[in-house]
Amino acid sequence: MTQPDEGALNAMIGATVKGLREKSGLSMRELARRSGVSQPFLSQIERGVSAPSMITTYRLADALDVLPGALLPAPPASRVSVIRAGEGRSIPVANRADAAAGRALVMQPGNPLEVIDYRIEPGQYISEWFELPGELAVYLISGVLDVEISGHPTVRLEPGDLVSHPADLPHRWLLVDDEPAHALLAIAHPGEGAALRAPSHS
Structure with a gap:
């Protein structure tokens, strides 16, 4: 593409x-x-x-x-979408020079499913708090990642681990042991207006 x-x-x-x-x-x-x-x-x-x-x-x-x-720009009209290695819009987590960037594999007009590929390097900022309507899942491919979920114990992910939770719980990620991490984030939005936002305590 x-x-x-x-x-x-x-x-x-x-x-x-x-x-x-x-x-x-x-x-x-x-x-x-x-x-x-x-x-x-x-x-x-x-x-x-x-x-x-x-x-x-x-x-x-x-x-x-x-x-x-x-x-984002609409992809070519098709019921089948293929994203090749290296493709997908790269979007930094926050408006700062050291922010980690996610590669949006699925993030299209009218599609409630969102899939973002994160490759996080030591020293990159990743700890922005988010919350949104819907459900999400984080699958860790490599490295070690702490997932902080408001009101719940911190979840430590190691390769092959997955955590899922209601996305309206304020949450953020923290890199562990100063080692790179590779994670896939999947979000199921319930519909229009279901956008991520920074919680009031962030």
Whole structure:
């Protein structure tokens, strides 16, 4: 599957965000207020100057009452989708230079299923708190990862382990032993508006 270059992709995402905002009758200022994304940064996204991080993508989707995949370009029309090694949109977890990036394998308009491939290196920021309606599962391929789930004991994952839980429980990941980790995250969104958001205590 041929993918557009980074600049073209950012421009498409920006145009999509702007179109959804205008369709919702929201000013840029109001969308910034609802999403918690600063208005200057939102302007950069809409103009294709900056790319939204994972947390920003989810905050904007939540404020616009759409699934996160609605902000990304639609794939070619087909009931069968194949993502080859190295393909998939790379999206950093947060808007910071040291943030780990996930490769969105499944994150498409209208699709409630989301699958993200994370390869986390020591020193990369991964500990952003998230919560969302729906269900999620984390499968660890390599390394060691602690999964903190609000109100529950920390779950330590080793290769071959999987943890699943209601995604509306605030949760985050922590790298263990300063070693790389490789994990797959699967999210089942219940429908439109089911976007990730940062919990109030994060």
